Amino acid sequence: MKVILADKAGFCFGVKNIDEKTQEALKEVDNKAVFSYGQLVHNNQYIERRKSEGLQELDSMEDAKEKLDENAVVILRAHGVTKEEREGLLETGATLVDGTCPVLLGIYKLAKKQNEEGKQIVIIGDPDHPEIVAMKSYFDEDTVVIQSEEDVEAFQPSRPTFIISQTTNRRDYFNRLAELLVAKDEGAVIRPTICNATKERQEAVDELSKEVDAMIVIGGQQSSNTEKLAQVAKNNTENTFKIEELSDLVLQTLAKYDRIGVTAGASTPDWIIEEVVTEMDNFSNEEFMEQIEDSMVKIYPKDIV
Numbered sequence: 001m002k003v004i005l006a007d008k009a010g011f012c013f014g015v016k017n018i019d020e021k022t023q024e025a026l027k028e029v030d031n032k033a034v035f036s037y038g039q040l041v042h043n044n045q046y047i048e049r050r051k052s053e054g055l056q057e058l059d060s061m062e063d064a065k066e067k068l069d070e071n072a073v074v075i076l077r078a079h080g081v082t083k084e085e086r087e088g089l090l091e092t093g094a095t096l097v098d099g100t101c102p103v104l105l106g107i108y109k110l111a112k113k114q115n116e117e118g119k120q121i122v123i124i125g126d127p128d129h130p131e132i133v134a135m136k137s138y139f140d141e142d143t144v145v146i147q148s149e150e151d152v153e154a155f156q157p158s159r160p161t162f163i164i165s166q167t168t169n170r171r172d173y174f175n176r177l178a179e180l181l182v183a184k185d186e187g188a189v190i191r192p193t194i195c196n197a198t199k200e201r202q203e204a205v206d207e208l209s210k211e212v213d214a215m216i217v218i219g220g221q222q223s224s225n226t227e228k229l230a231q232v233a234k235n236n237t238e239n240t241f242k243i244e245e246l247s248d249l250v251l252q253t254l255a256k257y258d259r260i261g262v263t264a265g266a267s268t269p270d271w272i273i274e275e276v277v278t279e280m281d282n283f284s285n286e287e288f289m290e291q292i293e294d295s296m297v298k299i300y301p302k303d304i305v
Contacts, residue, residue, distance in 0.1 A: 012197035012266035014101030041267035042223040068092035080134035125166025168225035213257035214239035219265025226265030
């Protein structure tokens with residue numbers, strides 16, 4: 001068994017950014033409780049580690065109003081918070097640390113400018129994903145989220161449109177729906193705001209999955225970018241396994257494959273990737289030694305040796 005790690009895997013710039021801010025807050029803030037508003041990133045193992053270091057999690061504005069005051073620090077999650085939530089958190093008197101992915105902040109600025117120039121914003125993505133819920137709140141009320149061809153059919157532009165993307169979309173998915181939207185508004189402006197880290201990881205897994213017998217995709221069950229990586233891999237090999245951590249790995253199932261590729265979502269910590277790759281390498285070596293021992297027994301039976 002040969003284990004090959006994709007060229008691009010694990011933490012993206014946005015997650016590294018919020019991780020650094022979180023660790024700094026937990027180490028350097030004196031006599032202040034440190035909270036996150038919602039999950040910092042979509043990875044349970046990462047969240048549990050930061051909680052063990054003192055991070056507390058707020059799950060609603062009601063929770064925030066009850067627990068926050070001027071002696072608290074609140075880290076805004078990488079996916080962003082709504083405009084109303086940001087204003088509500090400021091009203092508590094707590095210190096806000098903005099962990100919103102810089103790519104998203106750039107998209108907010110870009111689309112708000114298009115609103116000011118008279119465009120209707122159309123977002124291609126999952127309307128229930130925290131990134132999209134937050135993003136939509138910063139634009140005009142006629143902003144529309146499109147997730148399917150059925151959504152496109154039902155959509156009627158109210159003015160010239162500006163089409164953007166959830167940052168973790170597959171490019172083929174975005175292009176397909178954007179082309180259909182253009183039929184509704186021939187003057188539409190399309191900006192595929194898929195972040196570069198997503199693009200790089202999807203391209204790397206697409207290339208690797210064509211060269212191996214099976215793919216392991218590591219990431220949180222709620223992680224959109226991890227799911228998209230699994231979809232890309234599955235286009236090339238049905239032997240694609242999505243796991244969250246080492247305990248989900250069934251090594252005996254993988255033993256029949258000669259070449260196994262490994263990739264990880266943008267919110268998957270290095271330590272989880274290392275655990276999985278190391279365990280697979282160790283299993284491969286043990287399996288090899290067992291095969292040698294079996295062969296030796298056949299050549300030199302115990303009763304002769």
